[in-house]
Amino acid sequence: MTYSSDDIFPPFEALQAALAAASTGSFTAAAAELEVTHATISRRVEMAEKWFQCSLFDRHARGVTVTATGQIALAKVAHAFDQLKQARQPRPVGHTLPIVKLATTPSFARFWLIPRLTELEGTTQDLRIELVTSALNASLSSGEVDLAIRYGRGQWNDGDEEPLFEESLCPVVSPEVLAMNEQPLSLIQDTALLHTGDTTLWRAWMSHHGKRLTSKPIDRVMGDYAQAIEAARSGLGIALWNPTIHSLDAFNGQLVALNELSCPSPLRFFLLSKPGPAHTPPMRVRSRLLRLLSTGFPF
Template sequence: MQRRFLPLSALRAFEAAARLGSFKAAAKELAVTPTAVSHQIRALEAQTGLVLFDRHVRKVSLTDGGAQLYPVLRDGFDAFEATLARLTHQRTRIQVTISATNAFTVKWLVPRMADFRSRHPGIDLQLQASDDLVDLRSTAVDIAIRYGRGPYPGLITQPLFTDRFAPVANPRLGVKTPDDLAHVPLIRFDWKRAQPENPTWERWFTLAQRSQPRQASQLRFSDEGHAIQAAVAGHGVALVSLALIADELEAGHLVQPFGPAIDGHTYHLAMYAGRPASASVEAVAQWLLAQAALQ
C-alpha cells in the first residue's frame, strides 16, 4: 500500500480500539460515535483484506494480523505525539527524557530523584519506563539505559555498571542454606531475550555445583520488578539484581542468605550519535554516571 493511500483516520481508530480493547472506549477518546469507529475499522479490514479484531459482546480482541499491526501503529503515534510536543510547545523549564526498563526505572532511578532535584533544580526529568527498545533516532527520548553486552550501532554508549544476581528472600521465610531451596518456591521472571549468559536459576545451580531440587514449586512473572515484590512479600526465593534491591536489603525487607552471586549484563548509558547532546542532557548523563559509580 503506497504511503499516499494510507487511511490515517482508520488507522487511528484501529490503534485506539486495540489499545483500549473496546470500540466504545475508542469512540469516546476520539470524540466520535462507536458506529463511526466500527465503520472505519471495517473499511480498513476491507482495504487490507485482513480481519483485525475478533468481536465479542462487550469487548474486542486482536487477531494475529491485528496483533502484528498494533505495536507498529502504537509506536508510530507515540513518536508523532512526543516529537510534535517537543517542537510545538514552548516550555518554561528544561526537560530531559530517560528511557529505561520498568524494573530499572522503579527500583534504581526513582529512589534517586530527590538527589537529582537537589543538584539540578532547573531540569525536569521525564522517565519513560518500558521493556521495549525505543528508537532514539525518531523519538523525544534523550537518554536510554540499555541492558546487555552491546554493541549498539548508531549510539554513543558508556557503561554504568555490571549487574550481580543472587538468591534473596524475606527473612521471615527462614531460608538459611541452599538446602532450604528444596522446601520453598523458586521465583522466576521471563527474560526478553533468551541468552546463555542470562542469570537464571539454572545457571546459578550450575555455578553453585548443586542439583536443582525437582520438588520445589515455582512462581513465574513477566517482569523482574514483580518478582522482587513477590520475594518481599515472602512468597519464595528470587534470583534478582542486587543493584535493584539495594533499598530492600538495607531496610531488612530482603536478605541474601547465601551465595554465590553471579554476573548479569551491563547497564549502558546510550544517546543517539546523530543528535548533539545539549548542556542539560549532558548534565543528566554525568549525574547518572556519578550515581552508578556509587554502586
C-alpha cells in the same frame, strides 16, 4: 469485526489491548485492566498483529512475552500514544525548562533513578527529566527519547553504550520461607523460583553453582524485577536480588539475602546516548549520572 492490513490505521482498541498485554504480561491481566473479556483482548491483539503483519507476542501457559519485532512495533505505538496525551495538555505560560526524555525499566526507575533524580536534574532552573518507563525499548535513533538505560548484554546499535555497574545476583527469601529449610541449596531446590520475564538469570545462577536449571510446576514468571522482589517478600518463592541498584533496608527485615550464594550477573545496565555537544541537556544529564557513579552512590 474484520480488518484489512491495507487500511491506514489499526483500531485504537487493538493497539490499546496490545500495549496492555505487553505491560501486564498476560491477556487475562490486560482484560482486567481494560475491563473487557479475555476473548476480546485475544481478538484485538490478533487485529493488531494482522495490521503489523508480524507476531507481537509469544503465547505460553503462564502468559505472554513480547517478541523482538513486537518490541520495536509496540515501542512506537507507546510513543505515539504519549504524543497524543501531550497534544491535549495545556501549554505552560512563560519560561519552560528543557525536557530530557530518559527511557528505562520501571524497576530501575523505582529503585535507583528516582531517588537520584534531583541530582541528575541539577538546579531548579536547569532542566527536567521526563521518565519513559516500559519493558519495551524506546528508540534513540528515531528521536523517541534522548537517553536510555537498558538492561541486557548490550549491542543494541542504537547510540553509544556505556555499562554502568559491575553487577551480581543474590538469592533473597522471606524469613518465613527460610525457616522451612535453613540449608540454602536445599531450600532453592525445593522452593518456587521467581523469574523476571524469562529464565536467563536463574539459569546463569545455576550454571555458576555447577547446577542445571530444572523448571518446577511451582515456579513463577513475574512481570518484572520489582514484582519478583515483592513476591519474595510475600513468601511466594525465591528471587534474585541485584545489590548494585538497591539495598534491602527498605524491606525492614522482610527479606533475607543468601549472600554466600551470590554470583556475577550475565546482564548489566547500560546508558545509551546519542553523540552531541557537552552543553546540551541530554549530555549534561549523562555527565551527572557518570559523575554520580564515579563518586559512589549510597542508597
